[in-house]
Amino acid sequence: MAFDGEAITEEEWAKLRRDAVTSLPAALVGKSLPDILMPSQKALLMATASEEVVVCDKSRRVGFTWAAAADSVLTAGAAKSAGGMDVLYIGTSFDMAREFIDACAMWARAFMPACTDVGEFLFTDQEKGQEDRQIQAFRIRFASGFEIVALSSRPRSLRGRQGYVILDEYAFHDDAPALLKAAMALLIRGGKVLVISTHNGADNPFNELITDIRAKKRPGAVVRCTFDEAIEEGLYQRICLMQGKEWSPEIEAAWRKKIYAYHGADADEELRCIPSQGSGIYLTRALIESCMTSGGVDQVLRLKCPAGFELKSKTDRQSYVQAWLEQVVQPELDKLDPNLRHAFGQDFALTGDVSAYVPLAIDRDLTRRVPFVIEMRNVPYDQQKQIVFWVTKRLPRFTAGKLDATGNGASLAQETMQEFGPERIEEVHLSQSWYLNNMPPLKAAFEDRTIATVKHSDHVDDLRQIRLIRGVPMVPRDIRTTGTDGLQRHGDVGIALALGFAATWVDVGEYAYHRVEGRDLGNESALARRRRENEGGGFSRFRNWTP
Structure with missing residues (x-):
């Protein structure tokens, strides 16, 4: 800057001071700084x-x-x-x-x-x-x-x-x-x-x-x-x-x-x-595919209910979905490492788009790994709730989940929060500010190879739907792609992955039960029970628990 060391005369400075704003505008005088x-x-x-x-x-x-x-x-x-x-x-x-x-x-x-x-x-x-x-x-x-x-x-x-x-x-x-x-x-x-x-x-x-x-x-x-x-x-x-x-x-x-x-x-x-x-593509195909190292197409668990399924009786709907959970999802849950912490993200849809549930395991090297993805189409609300609750309760060392609470997803997000507690579940209203704060860390994880996702071409397309729109990385409302099943997609797994990735950073405590041996607790007083629990019996709160 040219003025460094440049002389300025007294007359020049006086003129500068006269021309400058030397006092607070009258309209603001008397107000506090916050005002x-x-x-x-x-x-x-x-x-x-x-x-x-x-x-x-x-x-x-x-x-x-x-x-x-x-x-x-x-x-x-x-x-x-x-x-x-x-x-x-x-x-x-x-x-x-x-x-x-x-x-x-x-x-x-x-x-x-x-x-x-x-x-x-x-x-x-x-x-x-x-x-x-x-x-x-x-x-x-x-x-x-x-x-x-x-x-x-x-x-x-x-x-x-x-x-x-x-x-x-x-x-x-x-x-x-x-x-x-x-x-x-x-x-x-x-x-x-x-x-x-x-x-x-x-x-x-x-x-x-x-x-x-x-x-x-x-x-x-x-x-x-x-x-x-x-x-x-x-x-x-x-x-x-x-x-x-x-x-x-x-x-x-x-x-x-x-x-x-x-x-x-x-x-x-x-x-x-x-x-x-x-503007343009936020995550390149090469970057996405370089992190697709977790499982393959067999780890994409799809449930598409037949037309008119929502009109069946509650018992029929529950038993149909329960059989799918036990036959298709349970084998993948059995493969999860019980010593690792797990979180999830869910992007909600009833018809048209995919309703995606994406769990993530936090590996010992802190890589966020997706073991499988659940995709739901034409699944009634009650059965989506059945699936979310059933799977979440079986995630080892479950820490947190974030659900899309925009539009129709608000009810499921709220009921999930009520079931698992507000310290673990967040109802996320997807907005420009949310995308702006949460998409850059997800992109950094792809760039640093600290995230591993399921290999599937549909998921590549979902993640490539994240675009820079007016400087904000988000999924455009009016753009759809066609999946390998011939049906439309709207970046669904990409949004669920962003929600789940954000959930892996939630800091929550863990609870475990320690059995107290050799005591007859049938007639134990409330005071004695509190003392025993303070000494280590009963439920205790701690982190890094290994069962």
Whole structure:
């Protein structure tokens, strides 16, 4: 950045200060910080308070840098014992640095009355007008001894420094990987790193960083806010409030349309947080097939009930399905290792698509292995419940399950939760946020070869139905494939596998029964029984139980 070391005259600085926003907008004066910030901005501050590395995946001009300026003042203005430290801001231009320092100065002035009320000072000399001595072109000094300083976008500018690093518009820095590498070094001694940017292509280091964090390859948190999400949170209402303009839904809709028109073909990347050239197949055929090492077509257990089956008596339906369970499913259950933990995922369907039940075993090397898959077609609700309950109760060391609770699946998911307990069963409402948080870890497992699935061409097609839609890996609603049986599929096993894979990471305890020998417990008092159980008899809760 050209301004590093560049002289600025007194007259130039005075003009900059006059042109800058030097105080909180009148419409927001008197409100608390939580009231001033929008939900996504509050999520940003909550993330930086709990995480060492936070990445902001954002649209243009949604106020994340403005919120980061408030976070910077709270950090640099605090004593060391309260988590205070230097804040090191790195943007891509002189104007970005000036705007950030001005925003920090505005927040500092807004916070000063609160500090005075509790007997603290943000600036050494806090008399009216005198605080400007501590606010310089690219640096603000606080009474705490810490400072906010804008640095050049060269990695060496962080050498020898310590504190809270903010990399703004990271995707557009000339040497972004080296800059991030230099920033990460500050974590060793208790620093923090905040990366803020809009996207600049799918292969950009910024998008790769987000993907790694979502796939849990790197520690950290991602805070995402699209342009439409910011509008829903009140972005345009606040713009109108600060500019003294009238707001109405109709005016907002026209403004939104105009903004999208200005961006044209770039709207997806600039406003919707979708990196360019980032759509299409999420899992390649080669990647999927390389992990199909668990069993084969014989491990795909299919039950297709005949037409009119739902009209048969309850007894007939139950006995028909029970015979199938005992003859087809039980032999596969008998092959399961009783020492391994097991989980499952289920994608629900009544007619048309497949209702899939996918169990997973957690091998000793932590590979998630699918021993078999149950596919149900034209199976009535009661019999799907019969199958889910019967199989789940026979999974060795069953830990957790996640069921599709979208639409008709809600009832089965709820009843399964009631049967096995909320600590083990989750009713999942499939949404963009769920896919966004859970598909990257599944993809990482395929890439790392830490998942083994059943070999079947239909399952390859199901997993290839997962597409990047507006930056979110999910199964499109309106796309169907035809299976080897000539019937339609909708990525069913892929969704059930994602649910089951997520269930393998649920941390739950295990229970076992220890028989107490050599005691006549018939007349045992309640107090004696409690004492005995505390000494190890009765039911006990522990992990890594081997029967």
